[in-house]
Amino acid sequence: MSMNTTNQDKFNARTQMNDNVCTVFLSGELDLSVAPDFRLVMEPLVSNGENDLIVNMKDMTYIDSTGIGILLSILKARHGMKAGFGVEEVPPQIQKLFDMTGIAKFFAKQENSQ
């Protein structure tokens, strides 16, 4: 993946494949400034319907509405492809925003269907 060095300190994405499950480990702050980088990383992973896709948020410290908007567009795309998409190890301050905005219910539905 291509990210410039200053943004890499701020936000990073690492991808791991395991038995048809692709997990993307995010760290740092997912905000407007790194949104293009995040979209770039996710694009090929989202369009591959063979694998389940999971975003691990354990090391994330911040997300803004831009980041939530990208997750929402991934949910829509994966739903349209009938492919799995979920989040795991969501820190409490981020889960709070997921609950407030209502995106949490879409992740919950995904979990139930697996």
Added chain:
Amino acid sequence: MNTDVQRITLNLPASADYVDIVRLNLYGIASKIGFSYEEIEDMKVAVSEACNNSVLYAYGQDGGMVDVFFEVTQDYLSITVRDEGESFESNGRSEGSETLHDKELSDVQIGGLGFYLMEALMDEVSIKNQAGKGTEVVLTKRLSRSEEPV
């Protein structure tokens, strides 16, 4: 109310790369005057959303500046985010704040969440658009006096 008001001013390029600088300053100021970790996290989100709006909608390709004023009193912290660009309502984004709670995934529109988060996470939000003179968002959080100061 105590009349002693202290002001801290930031003047930054309206660029996504500087929004984290606003968050860092907010963190420093808010923790200094005794806000809790959760309150500071809430304010970080709200203030960033206000900055995002200026970055995205104020100036187009030419760029411009954003002013951020922190107003500190004994009772509250008030943060003003002001640009001198196009107001975002005039860019057809007047649908206001909305959540996803009553929507199906297929009906979901991306956008509008930023305003909702500002309103939900702060005690007071005021948004002033002046045609051709930019947008001013004022976000206020009251200091709860229930806890002993550190």
